[in-house]
Amino acid sequence: MIEFPTQSYPSLPPLKDVPIFTGFARAVLEGVSGGRVWRDGGAAHALHDYGMSLVWGEGVDHAFPALIDHLNAGAYRVRDEWLQVDPRWAHLDWDGKLRAERFHRVNxxxxxxxxxxxxxxxxxxxxxxxxxxxxxxxxxxxxxxxxxxxxxxxxxxxxxxxxxxxxxxxxxxxxxxxxxxxxxxxxxxxxxxxxxxxxxxxxxxxxxxxxxxxxxxxxxxxxxxxxxxxxxxxxxxxxxxxxxxxxxxxxxx
The missing domain is CATH 3.40.630.30 (Gcn5-related N-acetyltransferase (GNAT))
Structure with missing residues (x-):
């Protein structure tokens, strides 16, 4: 995964295609709040300073191994991270591959x-x-x-x-x-x-x-x-x- 500068959202997969609420990720991409952004091809990962994060994009399946390595290594992490995934890729083996505890978020x-x-x-x-x-x-x-x-x-x-x-x-x-x-x-x-x-x-x-x-x-x-x-x-x-x-x-x- 390659880190991008914040406010680089025009070059990232569009959030409007993600069928859940993504306000915190948009705040990071547009520089309204602090955070970090990474990309691998058609997949992106945005992390809000508060700890919420999102993986999304049209190429999440192709970038899945790189995403898993990036998320499990977590070298960037300074606090617990609460990760949401673009529902279009919910069928991928997140539970099996992530070293993480699963919860549910209500919109x-x-x-x-x-x-x-x-x-x-x-x-x-x-x-x-x-x-x-x-x-x-x-x-x-x-x-x-x-x-x-x-x-x-x-x-x-x-x-x-x-x-x-x-x-x-x-x-x-x-x-x-x-x-x-x-x-x-x-x-x-x-x-x-x-x-x-x-x-x-x-x-x-x-x-x-x-x-x-x-x-x-x-x-x-x-x-x-x-x-x-x-x-x-x-x-x-x-x-x-x-x-x-x-x-x-x-x-x-």
Whole structure:
């Protein structure tokens, strides 16, 4: 596999041909977020700085041995990698050849009518305020993921959709934010701090973020690991309907 500079997407296989959600890969290819890209003939591999990756292209079958060697060696890897594969090549022996654990990723489609029927009015938990996410919450140290994992700086984050947070007595309990944003859609990321779980904060900030999207003429997008039952059930309660379930693999650092 030969490494390409980011923002070299015109010379790579087109992502539009991949029948799953590929926002994080597009962010890498277009230089919106940090990451790396490799190619072997008609196959490509994009790795987002956060650890998500995608293999795609019309020549994945021909490049399969080189891809497997590249992925299993993982010399480039600084953290665990979560690999998705273009579904057109799902029949190849990924499970047999990869030194990786298999999971499943759910892609949802948003049903606005369901959301509006359920959340015409939605109360914020007592004592909490939901408001736009501020720079001090852009990179919290005690959560799994924050917006800084997806954007080069706070200004870029704000320009591409920003976020909403739940705050009480100066503490941020939960946030919903733009993870990727292209064209007329915005992928939502969500995080609740451990000390504040079980109070309905994730739902409150998610509702606020969805309303923010709709008010800007954007379609909210949600995707999560199927094994993350909390995210899965929250998405469905918000009007997101399962569109595709595809395998993906965790390649350890």
């Amino acid at each position: 949802f489609r948003f049903n606005r009518a369901v959301f509006e029927s359920r959340y015409a009015a939605h109360a914020v938990p007592p004592g909490w305020t939901v408001r736009p996410l501020i720079e001090a919450a852009y990179d919290l140290s005690d959560v799994h993921v924050t917006p800084c994992a997806f954007w080069k700086d706070f200004a870029a984050f704000q320009d591409h959709g920003g976020g909403m947070m739940a705050e009480k007595d100066g503490d941020v309990g939960a946030m919903a934010f733009a993870a990727t944003r292209f064209d007329d859609w915005l992928e939502i990321g969500i995080e609740t701090r451990e000390a504040f779980r079980g109070q309905g904060l994730a739902r409150a900030v998610a509702v606020a973020m969805i309303r923010k999207c709709l008010g800007s003429g954007l379609t909210p997008v949600w995707a999560c690991r199927q094994e993350n039952t909390g995210s899965l059930h929250l998405a469905q309660s918000l009007g997101f309907e399962i569109e595709k379930v595809v395998p993906f693999w965790r390649l350890e650092r």
